[in-house]
Amino acid sequence: MTSWLTRSRQRLTGFIARRETPDNLWTKCKSCGAMLYTKEFEANLSVCPECGHHERIRAAERFGQVLDEGWTPIAVASPSDDPLNFKDQKRYPDRLKAARAATGEPDAMLLAKGHIRGHQAVVGVQDFAFMGGSMGIAVGNAFVTGARAAIAAHCPFVLFTAAGGARMQEGILSLMQMPATTVAIQELKDARLPYIVVLTDPTTGGVTASYAMLGDVHISEPNALIGFAGARVIESTIRQKLPEGFQRAEYLLEHGMVDIVVKRHDLADTLGRLIGLLMRA
Template identity: 65%
Template sequence: MSWITRVRNALPFSPKRETPDNLWIKCPACSEMLFVKEYEDNLSVCPRCEHHGRIGADARLAQLMDAGFEILPAPKVKEDPLKFRDSKKYTDRIKAARAANPHPDALTNAAGSIGGRKAVVGVQEFAFMGGSMGMAVGDAFLAGVQRALKDKCAYIAVTAAGGARMQEGILSLMQMPRTTVAISQLRAAGLPYIVVLTDPTTGGVTASYAMLGDVQIAEPGALIGFAGQRVIQDTIREKLPEGFQRAEYLHDHGMVDMVVHRRDLKDTLTATLDYLTAARAA
């Protein structure tokens, strides 16, 4: 034992204070260390670089909807219809995702109001298997649309997905036409369908209900596209422009109607609902 160790052990030093591991979060864009409480109070937006962090369905609904909204029950679908297995059983992946998330699958609907305007909102949870679109997501989308038809109000889809769920094969791809038909029912009834595109929205979700809104709103910096950037570059053998597939680029090229900061999103949806409702009534 060295003399330093003997002296240190003899002195009445206070024990090292334990610090919780969840007090700080690192911004993935600028690497700034942020106090979690302040970050969440700022709607999970970095106060330094304005990077919009990914948030869960419950947080999203609380930010967008008025108090007192109702979470709608998730439809029951046949699980693992193909008895799929890769490195794990599909059923095991679903169980793990449900253990880590508050809702039974990647799309959750809620009925209530936004700024006093009646609406049904469906939010995709990227943390649930990458927000992937399978039969449960398709049925939940249809259930949300049916509730909007019943309540004679708008349906708002907040998308966040890596695409279709490969473990369900062609059955996941069939959700693309199913959701498209549901949107046509809304239009036939004269009800608004609004899409809020968040980071990331890709694959079969982009190729179906994510790009069929009467109004397309995107969060700043959101990745929005079908195929990945490297796949496109390898296919066309050209370097893609800076910011390709980001919300601002798509807005400049007419694929997105507006890019709205998270703090302004609820007010923007309220104004949009007013406009679309008045236009259809006229």
């Protein structure tokens, strides 16, 4: 027979198991390690209240933070999933399928049309969660679609960048997006419409070498990693130790590569004022 003490312990253990703390109740800051209550962290726009670290956020969150209520998504034509029949450890279509299932997004760049502090704008957001925000044909298509939507609406095109570079599974076709997006930027200039880039962590590789650095104004979030090649690659090439904070937003601001570093809480207000000034001019 089971003793009353054993039965009591089993009931107590079951009760405690049913009341386990949810996995997503707390968030650990990736910079300072502080344990943050997730709801409060998200209410603070995913910025650590202890150290000010700006966590990477998803495209839908970015739209909600920057755009006024009532914004609408812009559809983008879907290209072929596997133009080169590429396969490494996995087939490229399988990688795309996994990324779409994990993020709920068709590819790494999404578009929306709405208003920023009352000023009409088309906004594009690269989502690093989708294959590292890598630039492929779909991203190039989205960029061109966004630029031309801005021209049609006679409003600015605001782009939030976050990428590890070109998408290797699309080879030369991914690199062809660099000139394609450059042509779209020239169309914006010909229409005398602002192209504003907000650099977020990380913005690297072919994205930095093309549309990320061709804006009329370059804004960055604090401490964002911005560069072309990685720091270790550069150090091994030039055989010198790089300066402290190299490729971070504040260092690039000091050296003229970024126009202004803006905290996430102030981004919508800053963009609204900037758009008002540029469209008036």
